[in-house]
Amino acid sequence: MTQRKRLSQGKAASAPRRSETLMGEEEDDDIPFTQPSTSQVQKGLEKLTPAQVDQKTAEVVQYFLMKDQKKIPVRRADLVKHVVKEYRNIYPEIMKRTARTFEQVFGLKLVEIDFKNHVYILINKLETLEGAPVRSPSNPKMGLLFVILSVIFMKGGAVKETLVWNTLKKLRVDPGEKHEEFGDVKRLVTDEFVRQRYLEYVRIPHTEPLEHEFRWGQRAELEVSKIKILEFMGELHDRDPQSWSQQYKEATTPSSSSQPSTSSQR
Structure with missing residues (x-):
């Protein structure tokens, strides 16, 4: 092995992964993702049982709650890759059910704050501009x-x-x-x-x-x-x-x- 090759491999081994991001978590290369059409979502739902869709929705809800503990925003690319996975053809339906769950069960609102990179956060519905605002710091x-x-x-x-x-x-x-x-x-x-x-x-x-x-x-x-x-x-x-x-x-x-x-x- 030549010295140049050893050096290049050494640099590659020591080079940092794409982990220093605003999200504060490791991020691999984004999965190419195209928003499914209404007809594509409908066809995808026809191949799944209601229990399967409910289970995947529950997994997405848990992922958001886990990230929200540290107030870490969630990127759609990470969500699709690590949680939604093979259910990506019904992504809009899963997100609609997720948003409804947060609103009805947790009193939280799922909001997309970055439309270019598709970044989401959870906010307390009772503490937004639509409801009673934050009155005093909680900690x-x-x-x-x-x-x-x-x-x-x-x-x-x-x-x-x-x-x-x-x-x-x-x-x-x-x-x-x-x-x-x-x-x-x-x-x-x-x-x-x-x-x-x-x-x-x-x-x-x-x-x-x-x-x-x-x-x-x-x-x-x-x-x-x-x-x-x-x-x-x-x-x-x-x-x-x-x-x-x-x-x-x-x-x-x-x-x-x-x-x-x-x-x-x-």
């Missing part, structure tokens, strides 16, 4: 997230990361130190919250040294009420929420972009 991590989202919203929708870190330091949460409750704070904010789609962590072009800024992510737009954030800030500063006129207008104006369709039709 310490969500409390930290709530503070960051508040800073971003009050500053116009995008803030440099230095402002976020300085704000957290005032709360005795130093991103440069390991926190007793949050562990690695910087990793929690820039990795975990980003993978969960609560935050966007975006490079600011033409900056030297390199700088980033934070924005609200797609999940936050769906789950977190801006008017509640404004009320929270009003209580904090003893001010009427309406005194922040620009933010109040944004918080009370319905946004069509905040209403992605459910996945049952995709």
